[in-house]
Amino acid sequence: MLGANGAGKTTTLRAISGTVSRSGTIELDGKILKGGPEVAAKSGIAHVPEGRGTFVELTVLENLRLGAYTRRDRDVKADITRVGEYFPWMVERGGQRAGTLSGGEQQMLALGRALMSRPRLLLLDEPSLGLAPLIVREFFRIVRELNEKEGLTVLVVEQDARIALRASQRAYVLEVGRVALTGTSDELQGDESIRRSYLGY
Numbered sequence: 001m002l003g004a005n006g007a008g009k010t011t012t013l014r015a016i017s018g019t020v021s022r023s024g025t026i027e028l029d030g031k032i033l034k035g036g037p038e039v040a041a042k043s044g045i046a047h048v049p050e051g052r053g054t055f056v057e058l059t060v061l062e063n064l065r066l067g068a069y070t071r072r073d074r075d076v077k078a079d080i081t082r083v084g085e086y087f088p089w090m091v092e093r094g095g096q097r098a099g100t101l102s103g104g105e106q107q108m109l110a111l112g113r114a115l116m117s118r119p120r121l122l123l124l125d126e127p128s129l130g131l132a133p134l135i136v137r138e139f140f141r142i143v144r145e146l147n148e149k150e151g152l153t154v155l156v157v158e159q160d161a162r163i164a165l166r167a168s169q170r171a172y173v174l175e176v177g178r179v180a181l182t183g184t185s186d187e188l189q190g191d192e193s194i195r196r197s198y199l200g201y
Helices: 009-017 037-042 060-066 077-086 088-092 103-115 133-150 161-167 185-190 192-199
Strands: 045-048 121-125 153-157 170-175 178-184
Touching (some): 009 121, 009 153, 037 045, 045 103, 060 088, 060 103, 077 088, 077 103, 077 133, 103 121, 103 133, 133 153, 133 161, 161 185, 161 192, 170 185, 185 192
Parallel strands (some): 045 121, 121 153
């Protein structure tokens, strides 16, 4: 999901995850979502907000375990192993306090914590904000792998249109709270007038 500041991108994610009041209906797999963030989480929605939101006083492993708090089963070892396949350093440095991690590592940890809930829909809000280009590329490589290998649906709000379109299959451009343009990512990247008018490059 792309668009200028104030277009409604973050508000859309918050409406889906139940963290703002909303009107109308939101459906997931044909079921209407009613209620706040706890209902959204139990329905299989994980939201990684802008600014990462890691628990800086807790360790890496404690942050990961918190990601499984909505699950009925408490056997999270298999999922920590699974997250470790994408982010081996999290297992190796599980006892390190999250607040001592770099910005890129904290963003990866926020993603790993979200994966611990075994989501069906992952919402990412401005994951590239403040990160070095190399870290951003690695982050989106992992997100794409999650989609392709695990079938995880990911909705990303991103200011960097180029990297967002390269990593996605479909794109929506918002303007003042409404969808102004939609199509496959390839279509939007390939249309020069769309790139200039809506995407700024």
